[in-house]
Amino acid sequence: MGDSQIIQISNLVKDYAMGKQFFRALHDVNLSINTGEFCGLVGPSGSGKTTLLNIIGALDNPTGGDIIIMNNSIKDLKNKQAAKLRNESIGFIFQTYNLLPVYTVFENVEFPLLLLKKSKKEREEAVMRALEWVGLSDKVNSRPNQLSGGESQRVAVARAMVKLPRIVLADEPTANLDAANSHNILQTMLKLNLELKTTFIFATHDEKVIRYLRRKVALSDGNVINDIIMN
């Protein structure tokens, strides 16, 4: 698979309605991302990073243009198909962790597998493996409110990775973490990226993250102004 294309963004436009007017958050974005990339959308606040990430994840609809993601055209996807695509192939990591507070660490990580209707045995194995990746095997029965920020974010990484998705979308994953925890998380993700060929796309303006990226797509006011691939 090596360099095969996994996401193709063409002429993407996103307008937000603001009363009778609208605000253009993305102007004609064109971008192609390959399998196994570890790349980031970088740019100042309000530049459109989250907007773009949400459309890639089929959580929001484009106003114009299209994204082809693993041979699915985002603009043609029905609600249910979009859910299926997210369920099977995309892992999300959020700035605020967003663990389900009433469930244990184990149950939070298990949830995507329940949606995939995996057997109990498969679920158990996969959850334990994912928690091992992030070094939280001893916290299986803790509740989110008993975890530190770093631990919570690692649970979120485990939850995103547990189903071995092709793509992980991470929106400001380190915004609430200190330097040590940020590095820890990024090391983990990098390892998974190398071992499993998972494609990672970040939205961030955090230097700690940017240093790890092998590709930086710079956004400004909804436009791609720079695209740097490192070696």
Next chain:
Amino acid sequence: MIKFLIKGLIRDHHRSLFPIIIVTFGTLLTTVLYSFINGQLNDLIDSNARFDTGHLKLMTRAYDKLSNQIPNEFALTGVEKLIESLNNKYPGYNWTPRIKFIGLLDVPDENGETKNQNTVFGMAVNLIGKNSQESERFNLDKSIIRGHIPEKPGDILISEELAKRMKIDIGHSVTLLSTSSNGAMAVQNFVVCGTVKFGIGVMDRGAIITDISDMQFTLEMFDGAGEILGFNKNKFYIPSEAEKIKFDFNNHYLNKGDKYSPLMLTLEDQNGLGEYLQYINVVGFIIVGIFLIAMSIVLLNTGLMSGIRRYGEVGVRLALGEAKAHIYKSLLYESVLIGIVGSVIGTILGLAITFYLQEYGIDITESIKNSSIIMSNILRAKISFVSFYIGFIPGLLATLIGTAFSGIQIFKRQTASLFKELEV
């Protein structure tokens, strides 16, 4: 997945506790209110049956036409044979003769001069005769205040209230003045053997009870009776069965040309009781309807409130790949679980309260002092089959409706804006 939802419900008290309390409360009120009204109407019907209408009643056509004047001149004759044939033909029922009458009760002093006089309403029933169940029907054992049940001809029971008003003691002799079935003046002396209080306003104000043989003699109604009452041997009024017997009997004996020909009526044909029986169903619907609407509105609002609290959760679940319809369905499942739990608790509590009201009741003697309906002074609830499920209708439907509408409100928001909540 269901297990997953239940875990969430149990651990998140905000999500379960408040709705369950509302459902419990509404279900409880529905159950109690329904059972209470059911108790009232049943009591009304039961008292009427025992004191007045029977489950079936036989009289002449002419007597029926003027029945509120108690026209004993149109009484049934050949009663002994009539009852024998009724017993043979309809063995599921007990048939018993009664004579109602109106008269003056006169209390003489030592010199035989009138000391005290009062209008009375009288009932002559089979008390002394063999196999009679009348004393049980009138609940005499428990209603006797002083003295005892009539044991021999000439004994009379009078209401305690009347006895007090007329200053009559047990063993006193009293004179009854009435009109015989031939229209002549009828005079008879009786000995007061006991006083009664039925807890039924009309009866307690001024009733007297004698054995039927005494009044047959006094009113010159030999082998006669104003009415013959039929009571189902299992004690319950069964409309379809009574209707069938009435139809069968009237088919055979009713002669429209003969005003003395016998006519059979069911309980429902008398005193407007049929309408009361229908009323009970309508009232059930109304109660359920009111609680359904009220609870739905409250639960809709709690659903919206908890929905707002759960935008974040819904957003995450969407992001993790759960379909909107699936989340909506899971919200409905949750509401059904809450509805079941609340309805079960509410029904159990409601039945407990109903049971208390069934056993002890509420005393309303004061407020119905002047009423002439045959109605007991103690309001009681009654547990019926319907009491067990009626609360579930508003309990379950209201949670479902409440959740269905609040759920729609949640999903009216764009996926992305749901998701936006996550970024705060």
